[in-house]
Amino acid sequence: MSDDIAQRPATRQPRILLVDDEPVNLRLLLAMLQHEGYRDLVPVQDPEQLLVRYAEAPADLIVLDLNMPRVDGFEAMARLRALGDPLLPPILVLTAQRSREVLLRSLAAGARDFVSKPFDRVELLMRVRNLLDAHLAHRMLHERRQVLEEMVGQRTRELHDSRLMLLQKLGRAAEFRDEETGNHILRMSHTAALLAHALGWSPEQVDLLLNAAPMHDIGKIGIPDKVLLKPDRLEPDEWEVMKRHAEIGARMLEGGGCELTEMARLVAWTHHEKWDGSGYPRGLAGEAIPQAGRICAVADVFDALLSARPYKQPWSFESAVAHLRSGAGTHFDPQVVVCFLRQLPEVSAIRARFPD
Numbered sequence: 222m223s224d225d226i227a228q229r230p231a232t233r234q235p236r237i238l239l240v241d242d243e244p245v246n247l248r249l250l251l252a253m254l255q256h257e258g259y260r261d262l263v264p265v266q267d268p269e270q271l272l273v274r275y276a277e278a279p280a281d282l283i284v285l286d287l288n289m290p291r292v293d294g295f296e297a298m299a300r301l302r303a304l305g306d307p308l309l310p311p312i313l314v315l316t317a318q319r320s321r322e323v324l325l326r327s328l329a330a331g332a333r334d335f336v337s338k339p340f341d342r343v344e345l346l347m348r349v350r351n352l353l354d355a356h357l358a359h360r361m362l363h364e365r366r367q368v369l370e371e372m373v374g375q376r377t378r379e380l381h382d383s384r385l386m387l388l389q390k391l392g393r394a395a396e397f398r399d400e401e402t403g404n405h406i407l408r409m410s411h412t413a414a415l416l417a418h419a420l421g422w423s424p425e426q427v428d429l430l431l432n433a434a435p436m437h438d439i440g441k442i443g444i445p446d447k448v449l450l451k452p453d454r455l456e457p458d459e460w461e462v463m464k465r466h467a468e469i470g471a472r473m474l475e476g477g478g479c480e481l482t483e484m485a486r487l488v489a490w491t492h493h494e495k496w497d498g499s500g501y502p503r504g505l506a507g508e509a510i511p512q513a514g515r516i517c518a519v520a521d522v523f524d525a526l527l528s529a530r531p532y533k534q535p536w537s538f539e540s541a542v543a544h545l546r547s548g549a550g551t552h553f554d555p556q557v558v559v560c561f562l563r564q565l566p567e568v569s570a571i572r573a574r575f576p577d
């Protein structure tokens with residue numbers, strides 16, 4: 222054989238489906254191709270069986286008779302195309318009629334090339350080889366693209382995971398400086414995610430908030446010990462220093478260059494804003510406060526009320542709920558509070574899952 226497609230050792234044998242209702246024709250085709258070195262040949266005498274044989278293993282070429290009973294070549298091509306296979310192999314049509322009409326109809330139906338019956342052996346083998354060459358190149362490109370896409374997906378996941386890991390480490394750093402426990406962070410962020418989900422956020426956005434909310438107090442890293450660790454209530458001037466943690470957190474997370482750090486920055490910056498505009502650091506009001514900040518305000522305050530501090534006893538669940546209800550429209554976004562009140566069983570479940 223002139224070329225070595227049929228004998229290439231590194232690649233598998235090209236698989237060729239031979240579809241013809243005439244046993245004599247099938248035997249002739251088989252003999253010619255076998256003689257040329259092709260090994261993976263699948264004769265199909267009943268065209269009804271074509272799709273069954275096609276499904277058994279990926280084919281690289283289909284040699285198809287046009288004139289067959291019940292399922293003719295056009296019908297066979299229509300069935301093959303209906304599969305929507307991106308790697309549908311080329312179809313080489315065998316036909317006794319070389320009328321212009323038949324040729325055009327075959328091309329429209331998906332034929333790639335023709336051989337007239339009775340066929341010339343050399344011509345047939347050349348056309349088979351050309352079509353196989355083209356298809357194997359096409360298949361290789363297709364497979365390479367799939368590998369590349371998989372690699373890109375893998376790298377994207379790794380990038381996402383390493384960003385997430387770094388942010389979590391940053392969050393741990395802040396915990397060392399704060400009286401708020403790790404479990405406060407977990408309860409608060411899971412509650413925030415619960416509310417975001419109930420408010421109709423997409424799963425991706427909910428996930429972002431879940432991972433970003435733990436950063437809400439990251440700016441406390443920049444607050445002096447004598448204020449941050451003071452066991453008593455803060456004096457007004459000390460409060461002013463303490464309030465700076467929102468701004469400091471936002472500056473720390475600025476320019477992170479990804480959705481996650483951007484969400485974290487937004488939460489750090491706005492979790493102490495109040496619906497009526499009396500919050501800090503910017504005194505934003507109503508919907509000028511990003512919804513992530515309004516959600517985190519509810520989740521953060523609720524959990525803080527239930528936690529013991531050196532200067533206060535923990536509130537009861539009921540009184541904390543009552544506090545949120547009375548703060549709807551002043552401190553809190555009323556819509557978020559309504560949503561919170563509807564989710565009380567789930568909120569309790571989060572508390573049970575991450576106890577102090």
Ligand SMILES: [Fe+2]
Nearest residue numbers: 437438492493
């Ligand atoms: Fe805070």
Ligand SMILES: [Fe+2]
Nearest residue numbers: 401409438521
């Ligand atoms: Fe907090």
